[in-house]
Amino acid sequence: MDRTQSLIDEFRAEPAESDRRRELVAGMSDILAERPDHPAAVAFLASVAADTEEYDLARVQATTALRLSPPTDDAHRQRAARALLAVMRGPDEDLVRQYAAMALGPYADDPEVHDAMAAAVLDDEDQLVRDNALAALSHAGPSDGRAEVLHRLADDRALGREAARILTAWGREPAA
Incomplete structure (x- = not known):
């Protein structure tokens, strides 16, 4: 199992309001910084950002990662953009919408x-x-x-x- 899948599995095993979830998303950010088109990293970060049931700080971290290391592949870029748009247009807490707007x-x-x-x-x-x-x-x-x-x-x-x-x-x- 590669580091990406390990982080995703660990994230899913953590309780919903755990600060560790935010830390694991930050680890995924590092992967995206190294490989902006890593398909699993992009998909994971986009899904965390767009998940209205997810811990807000993990969502903020995901939007930040998508801003700092945007994918270069058109399909991955479009997936990230659509997730960020959904967040900014959504009924979310203002903090998450603010980070999505910046991203x-x-x-x-x-x-x-x-x-x-x-x-x-x-x-x-x-x-x-x-x-x-x-x-x-x-x-x-x-x-x-x-x-x-x-x-x-x-x-x-x-x-x-x-x-x-x-x-x-x-x-x-x-x-x-």
Whole structure:
């Protein structure tokens, strides 16, 4: 049995609210950092992130792993993105949604991810989800679509200044 399967088996054997579960997800993060397209690691982290019955801290750790070591294979990348979208759009605790919003940056070229990030940054009820979606947009880097979202934020009292700062950093003119 390889290390990946061993971590997955140990995770499943732990009680639901165990801090050890979060630690085991962190171990899986290390595997993904070494091999971003490890099929078992990607599938495991995506399933932990999307599982609304899972321990929130394990879910946060899984979203962080998917942000820091995004898969490069299209199928694995799409699986990770769909899991993160489900979390951010879901009825979850705000903390998990906030981390999912932040984790979407590496997946922003996917049109569905872009649309979800735009919706979150423009309209989400949780200000920290909005803040994290804006950080993810910034992390994703310049594109016409992302610049358009930032221009739409120009008059936003909470995020307008940061949107203008990002546009300037990208070499784009902020709205006057």
